[in-house]
Amino acid sequence: MSTAQPAGWQAIQAEVLRRVHAREWPPGHVIPGEIDLAVEFGCARATVNRALQALADEGILERRRKAGTRVAKFPVGRAVLDIPVIRQDIKERGLAYDYRLSHRSVAEPDVDLAARLRTTKPALHIRAVHLADGIPFVLEDRWINLQTVPQAKTQSFEDLSANEWLLHTVPYTKIDVSLSAEAASAEDAPLLGLAPGKPVFTIERTTWDHVASVTFVTLTYAPGFALRTQIGG
Amino acid sequence: MSTAQPAGWQAIQAEVLRRVHAREWPPGHVIPGEIDLAVEFGCARATVNRALQALADEGILERRRKAGTRVAKFPVGRAVLDIPVIRQDIKERGLAYDYRLSHRSVAEPDVDLAARLRTTKPALHIRAVHLADGIPFVLEDRWINLQTVPQAKTQSFEDLSANEWLLHTVPYTKIDVSLSAEAASAEDAPLLGLAPGKPVFTIERTTWDHVASVTFVTLTYAPGFALRTQIGG
DNA sequence: TAGTGGTCTAGACCACGTA
DNA sequence: ACGTGGTCTAGACCACTAA
Secondary structure (H helix, E strand, C coil): CCCCCCCCHHHHHHHHHHHHHCCCCCCCCEECCHHHHHHHHCCCHHHHHHHHHHHHHCCCEEEECCCEEEECCCCCEEEEEEECCHHHHHHHCCCCEEEEEEEEEEECCCHHHHHHHCCCCCEEEEEEEEEECCEEEEEEEEEEECCCCHHHHHCCCCCCCHHHHHHHHCCCCEEEEEEEEEECCCCCHHHHCCCCCCEEEEEEEEEEECCEEEEEEEEEECCCCEEEEEEEC | CCCCCCCCHHHHHHHHHHHHHCCCCCCCCEECCHHHHHHHHCCCHHHHHHHHHHHHHCCCEEEECCCEEEECCCCCEEEEEEECCHHHHHHHCCCCEEEEEEEEEEECCCHHHHHHHCCCCCEEEEEEEEEECCEEEEEEEEEECCCCCHHHHHCCCCCCCHHHHHHHHCCCCEEEEEEEEEECCCCCHHHHCCCCCCEEEEEEEEEEECCEEEEEEEEEECCCCEEEEEEEC
16 A cells, blocks of 8 residues: 555544545434444444544534434534744744844733733733844734733843743643734834735734733734645645 | 532543643653553543543643653644634624625636646636625635536525535535735725725635645635634633 | 433553654 | 553443433
8 A cells, every 4th residue: 555544543534534525424414323333343432432523523523412423514614723932933934033122111001901911010011023034024012911920020031032931931721812914003014124004914812821811912924924724634 | 619620531631731830740841651640540541541632632742652741842822713604603793694796707717726726627706795784794705616516507606605505515625724914905895895905814715625626715804803712721 | 211422441452662 | 672652442331412
């Protein structure tokens, strides 16, 4: 064989997927129970369970006790986006990474930010540029909650980006992510070398440790940036 | 108890997560083997395996045979984006859904599109607007490969959007997805009720059935649209 | 209430990759 | 070579929920 043949539960997963794709089991169809499939495939029920559960996680099957397993009526595509460390991201593109701090201050959050960080106490404001081959790649505009992360006060962030320092220093349990298209602000545009109002891809993240906010960051990407991923395959 | 206590493998997952978050097991740390943990938690190794495997899937742990399981040095955030059917998406926002076909033709793909669909044969070109409460929500600009989906020729797409028709009719195995910020084109801007050049959130998808292309679609969202998701939590 | 998936167990063997 | 995770098994009991 030139192509690797999956074995075990992955082989079962592949066969079930084939039947779904081939419309042998069309959307909405209730497929045989785990025991029946185990008999058909000549394996233990647990093995069938493993395969079907994986497909259910991907949104291809819907499983309910007593009702059985059916092919999803709307096979909701579930795209998995890796949110990498910026330095790694740039390096993986084969480009030279550089980092430049452009602003550092302690300031009181405005109303909008106070709502995001759930505090009105002064927070640490960092602005920095991450460069790929010397060209601005992404702007990092970050607020760090000094109630949650007091150690940040003593960090200059001149050599080590807040992005990485936080990741290695501060625990977190949850991140809210928002992706959008924005017009480049008058403040940001020059740093990215473009005219204000131009479209820029923007990622906003709020990081939480349980119920306490850790940091809020806005990443503004240079034109041409696109997040790519795959569903299925 | 007011909060539900996880039991079984999820309880183990929660405890491991707690130790990671609390830095008892810092990034890079090699955690005890499955057998040790099974003894500690008083359960079977398979149960520990289930818990650790789930955490490895989320990118929190890295597992390698013989080398053991370690806490990821860069806990890459893995955001899961649900790509829903547009009609469902709008309804879930509590808005009234409406759909309007604005263009339908058969045309030869230009060079760029030919590369995407991997064919130079004529393809079906559909343009349509999906409205939420009567306001344009997203523009659908779609090319359907008539080699792969000849049945599309007889569909008017006046009442049923290509989005849904394809989902229920045509098998697929893989979708390439790209998210970006674009400037609204002179052609698209009026349909969204805004000036050309304004930033618009754009999703491009190419759908494949094995190696044959099915369709290529560009979704252009009205201003204010943002894709939201969560990591962890 | 009965049928289905969800999970656990104890043991076994295998595959991989580090040492 | 050997230790670790990856997987399978046969059986069992439980939890949910549709009928």
